Amino acid sequence: MKSFCYSLCILLVAFVLGSCKKEKGTVPSPVEGLKAHGGRNRAEVTFDVPGNAKSGKVFYGNGSYKTFTIEDPASPQRVTIDALPEQEQTLRVVTMNEDGQVSEPRAVKVTVYGSKYESGLKPRKWADQVTHSATSLQFLFDKAIMLETGVQVVYTTTSGSKDSVFMSSSLHSIDVNNIDTTKPYYYYSVYKP
Numbered sequence: 490m491k492s493f494c495y496s497l498c499i500l501l502v503a504f505v506l507g508s509c510k511k512e513k514g515t516v517p518s519p520v521e522g523l524k525a526h527g528g529r530n531r532a533e534v535t536f537d538v539p540g541n542a543k544s545g546k547v548f549y550g551n552g553s554y555k556t557f558t559i560e561d562p563a564s565p566q567r568v569t570i571d572a573l574p575e576q577e578q579t580l581r582v583v584t585m586n587e588d589g590q591v592s593e594p595r596a597v598k599v600t601v602y603g604s605k606y607e608s609g610l611k612p613r614k615w616a617d618q619v620t621h622s623a624t625s626l627q628f629l630f631d632k633a634i635m636l637e638t639g640v641q642v643v644y645t646t647t648s649g650s651k652d653s654v655f656m657s658s659s660l661h662s663i664d665v666n667n668i669d670t671t672k673p674y675y676y677y678s679v680y681k682p
Contacts, residue, residue: 517542517584517592522565525580525599528682529607532599533569534580538562542584542592549573549580559584575603602682612678613640616661625666628676633658637678644674655679 520536534547540562546554547568557568570580578601581594614631621627624647630640639660643653646667656663668674 515541515586516590517586519593519595520545520566520582520584523582523595523597525597526682527578527600527602530573530575530601530603531569531571532573532578532580532601533567534582534597534599535565535567536582536595538566538584539592541586543587545582545584545592547580547582548594549578573601575601575605577601610634610636610678610680612676613637615676620670621664623670624668625664626668626670627662627664628656629662630656632661634678636680638681639679640676641679642674642676645669645672 518539520538523534523536526533526535532549538545538559542559542562544556544558545566546556547570548554549570550573555568555570557566559566568582577598579596579598581596583594584592611634613634615628616631617629619627619629628642633639637658639655639657640663641653641655642663642665643651644665646652647669648667649669652667654663654665665674
């Protein structure tokens with residue numbers, strides 16, 4: 490009987506202490522729609538967060554991270570990580586609720602560009618130019634160089650304002666109308682990022 494009373498007292502104390510504990514919220518769900526965009530020694534991640542998330546972290550490198558606060562969980566979140574080395578990076582995102590509970594991580598790979606990448610870039614070769622009229626030219630180019638997104642042609646219009654036209658990497662020629670051929674014009678290749 491003594492052991493029964495002793496067991497009952499322990500059970501009662503455990504029940505009272507257990508019911509006094511603060512009820513913790515649910516662990517936040519992982520982020521959704523995680524995407525990354527690489528830049529020059531930087532990367533930006535965009536993602537959607539669960540409604541109960543209040544803050545989070547983006548992990549990169551060997552345990553480094555950037556903390557962010559969630560102002561509006563209904564809006565897509567954007568976090569930029571600077572000073573990244575030029576290489577493929579894996580970025581991991583977690584969110585935390587107000588109790589500090591952490592979601593499962595979600596990861597995305599991204600290529601970060603730098604001076605090594607830039608030193609290998611070259612402009613597309615200009616092949617020829619055809620004059621259609623005093624204010625209309627056609628520029629002809631060789632094939633696009635790998636990773637080029639296109640060519641930008643910058644010129645002055647006949648009214649004296651600066652303008653430009655873009656030719657995608659899949660094309661080899663572009664017509665430029667309303668160009669003042671007495672003023673200098675030039676082109677440059679456009680690359681990622």
